[in-house]
C-alpha cells in the first residue's frame with residue numbers, strides 16, 4: 001500500500017513570539033520538535049546550525065510562563081549545551097529538544113534577541 | 117627558519133572528508149600532508165559530536181562521530197599521511213601555471229609548503245572561539261577581552277574574569293590563578309562540564325579565599341578606551357552586580373568561520389566554494405574543494421557525498437602530477453597492486 005507518511009499526523013499549534021513582540025503561529029506534527037517547525041516555517045531568530053543534534057545552542061527559546069510545567073525542564077545534556085547560549089534564563093530551552101505532544105497544542109515560545 | 121615542505125598534495129582540513137581523500141589519493145600513489153587548526157583530528161565529527169551516532173554511513177548501521185574518525189585513521193594508516201595540527205592555513209599563492217600548477221601555502225605557525233595540488237576539505241571553515249554577543253564587546257577585544265591566552269605573562273597582576281564552565285574555562289582559571297592579582301570565575305550555574313578534578317581544585321581555591329566563584333551571566337561591560345574596568349552581571353535571581361576586572365576571558369565553545377579561505381582568490385558563493393561535479397575543482401586549476409565547504413547543483417552536506425567527491429578529485433590530482441601516465445581503473449578487492457599499497461593480500 002502506498003501512503004504518504006505525515007499526512008495523517010496530528011498537528012499542534014505553536015506560537016513563536018519574537019523579541020519585538022510579534023506573534024507567528026505555525027503548525028507542527030506531534031512527535032516533531034519545536035525547532036523543526038520553526039525552521040520549516042522560516043521563523044526568524046532560530047538558527048539551528050547543528051540541525052537538532054543538541055550541539056550548537058542556536059535554537060534557544062524562552063518558554064512562556066504559563067507553559068513551563070507542560071514543556072518541562074531540560075535534560076543534563078541540554079543544560080550543558082545551554083552554557084553556550086546567550087542570556088540564559090530559568091525558562092530557557094533549546095527548541096530542538098522540545099518534542100511536540102498533544103498537551104503542547106497552543107504552546108508559546110519566545111525567541112531571544114540574538115542567538116549566541 | 118624551517119625548510120619548505122614539498123609535496124604532491126596538501127589537504128586543508130582533517131575532518132572525515134579530508135581523511136578519506138588521503139585514502140583515495142594514496143591508492144594512486146600520491147602522498148599527502150594535512151593541516152588543521154584544531155589540536156585534534158576529525159573535524160566536526162570529533163569536535164561537535166564525538167559520542168553521537170551517525171546512521172547514514174554506507175555499511176555502518178550506526179557509528180559514533182569519534183568511531184568513524186578512528187576507523188578512517190585505521191583505513192589510511194598504510195599511506196602514512198603527515199598531520200600538521202593546531203595550524204591554520206593562512207595564505208595560498210599560485211606560483212605555477214594552469215597546466216603545471218604549483219602553490220606556496222603558508223600556515224599561521226610559519227610552516228611553508230610547496231604543493232602541486234591543494235585539496236580544500238575545510239568543512240564549515242576553521243573552528244574559532246565563539247564571541248558572546250555582549251553589547252560593545254568588540255571595543256575591548258585584544259586589549260582586555262581575550263578568547264585565547266597566548267602569553268600568560270600578559271595577564272600577570274591583573275584582575276581576570278573568566279566566564280564559562282567547560283575545560284577551557286577551568287584550566288585557565290587554575291593556571292592564571294597563579295599569576296593574576298585575582299581570578300574570578302563566573303558561570304551561569306553551580307555545575308560544571310569540566311573534568312571533575314579541576315572543578316575540585318577550583319572549589320578548594322575558592323574555599324581558601326584564593327579566588328572567587330560567582331554564579332550569573334555578564335550582560336554588559338564598562339571601561340574606557342578599550343580598557344575594561346568592570347563587568348556588569350546578572351545573578352540567576354535577577355539581581356544586578358558588578359565585578360571589578362581589567363581582563364576578561366569568555367569561553368563559550370567554538371563556531372565555524374570561513375576564515376582565510378576568502379582571500380585565496382577563489383570564486384565564492386555565499387561562503388562556499390563552487391566546483392564542477394566531474395573533478396570537484398575550483399575556479400583555480402589545481403585547487404580542489406570537497407566536503408561541506410563546496411557547492412554545486414544538488415549538493416548535500418553529507419559525509420557520504422564528501423567521500424565520493426574525494427574519490428573523483430583524486431583522479432584529476434593524479435593527472436596533474438603524472439601528466440604522462442595512464443590511470444587504470446582497479447578494485448581494491450582484486451587488484452594485487454592496490455593491495456600491495458594497502459599492505460594486505462587478497463587471498
Ligand SMILES: Cc1cc2nc3c(=O)[nH]c(=O)nc-3n(C[C@H](O)[C@H](O)[C@H](O)COP(=O)(O)OP(=O)(O)OC[C@H]3O[C@@H](n4cnc5c(N)ncnc54)[C@H](O)[C@@H]3O)c2cc1C
Pocket residue numbers: 050053055128129130131132133134151152153154158159160161164165169170171172203204205206237238239240241242243374375376377406407408409417418419420422
Ligand atoms: C551535530 C551534527 C550531526 C551531524 N550528523 C550527520 C549525519 O548523521 N550524517 C552525515 O552524513 N553528516 C552529518 N553531519 C555533517 C557532517 O559532520 C559534515 O558533513 C562533515 O563533518 C563534513 O566533513 P568535512 O571533512 O568536509 O568538514 P569538517 O568536518 O567541518 O572538517 C573541516 C576541518 O577543516 C579545518 N579547517 C577549516 N579551515 C581551515 C584552515 N584555513 N586551516 C586549517 N584548518 C582548517 C576545520 O578546523 C575542521 O577541522 C552532522 C553535523 C553535525 C554538526
Ligand code: FES
Pocket residue numbers: 035047048049050051052053054055056057058059081094095096097
Ligand atoms: S539545533 Fe543545535 S542545539 Fe538545537
